[in-house]
Amino acid sequence: MSTQKGTLINKYTPNYVIxxxxxxxxSPNYDEVIEISALKVxxxxxxxxxxxxxxxxxxxxxxxxxxNGITNAMVAEAPAFSHVLAEFLDFAEGLVLVGHNIARxxxxxxxxxxxxxxxxxxxxxxVDTLQVARKHLPKMEHHxxxxxxxxxxISSEGAHRALNDCYMNQKVYECMVxxxxxxxxxxxxxxxKKASEDVEVQQRPQHFTVKIRGVVER
Numbered sequence: 620m621s622t623q624k625g626t627l628i629n630k631y632t633p634n635y636v637i638x639x640x641x642x643x644x645x646s647p648n649y650d651e652v653i654e655i656s657a658l659k660v661x662x663x664x665x666x667x668x669x670x671x672x673x674x675x676x677x678x679x680x681x682x683x684x685x686x687n688g689i690t691n692a693m694v695a696e697a698p699a700f701s702h703v704l705a706e707f708l709d710f711a712e713g714l715v716l717v718g719h720n721i722a723r724x725x726x727x728x729x730x731x732x733x734x735x736x737x738x739x740x741x742x743x744x745x746v747d748t749l750q751v752a753r754k755h756l757p758k759m760e761h762h763x764x765x766x767x768x769x770x771x772x773i774s775s776e777g778a779h780r781a782l783n784d785c786y787m788n789q790k791v792y793e794c795m796v797x798x799x800x801x802x803x804x805x806x807x808x809x810x811x812k813k814a815s816e817d818v819e820v821q822q823r824p825q826h827f828t829v830k831i832r833g834v835v836e837r
Contacts, residue, residue, distance in 0.1 A: 624730060625744040627722055628715070629751060631796050633663045636710070636743075637717040637789045639781040640725045641687045643679050647727035651675035652700050653689050655707055656781035658789055659714070665789060669710045670782045672697040687779045701736040708733070708741055715744050719764045719788050722747040748792050755795050767791045 638657035644650035652673050659667040672689065674697040684690055718725050722745070730740050752762040759766065765775040768787050771794045777783030 622740060623742060624726075624740050625716070625742050627750075628744050628746055629754075631746075631799075632715050634661050635715040635717045635746070636660070636712075637785050637792065638669075638707070638711075638721075638725065639718055639784040639788065640728055641683075641689055641779070641781050642728065643675055643677065643683050645724075647724065647731060650728075651677060652703075652728055652732070653679060653683070653694055654687070654781045655700075655703060656785050657707060657710060658785045659710065659712075660789060663793060665786075667710075668782065668785075669707060671703055671706075673700045673703050674698065675700070689780075700732055704729070704732055704736060711741070711743060713743060715746060717746045717748060717788070717792060719784070720747065720749040721745060722750065746792075748788060748795070751792070751795055755799055764788055764791065767795075 636657050636659050638655065640652050641654035642650045642652050653675050654672050655669070656671075657669040658665045659669075672694050674694045676699065679689060679691050679694070716726070726745055734740050748764075748767075749762055752759070752767055756762065756767075756770070759770065764784060764787060765778050767773075768775040768778075768791055771791055773787060773790045773794075775787060778787065
């Protein structure tokens, strides 16, 4: 870790950690993490998972409980985020972090609390699947995770609990990547075909018509 944040990237790597947070509210400035989950992916396949509730050190607002179902009783004996965050960063192993809307939300909690607890910021580069979806599927009206799951025929059961969202998002991400690769390959093949046709036209023999003017005497 250092004082330099990781970079938002859009390049796919088959080895990454996809994660999700549940919090007491929507403000990275004032709210606290109450659940963090993650999946370690190697070669495009899930190989390990990380999942724990977190005691935020304050009461969970009713509005937050209404969204994610996490109650004060559920987190009463949970560890503090200072302990959990250290374990999560060890789990991440410096790999690229992937998540939905993490550029504007989840990463800000990670950076804020890592700096507060450890005096340093994790340098993991990260991919925001919300931004990937908006670019890849511009015709979709909404790009919420549940909308993307429905688009790809993936179950959204248990949405808004961190681990369920991680599994959902991992499948969505791999589906989008597969489609983007297919589209890219199609463009490459079309470009090659066009280039081949252009070369064929250039190499085609040219036939010229010559006009001869004269007088027939006999």
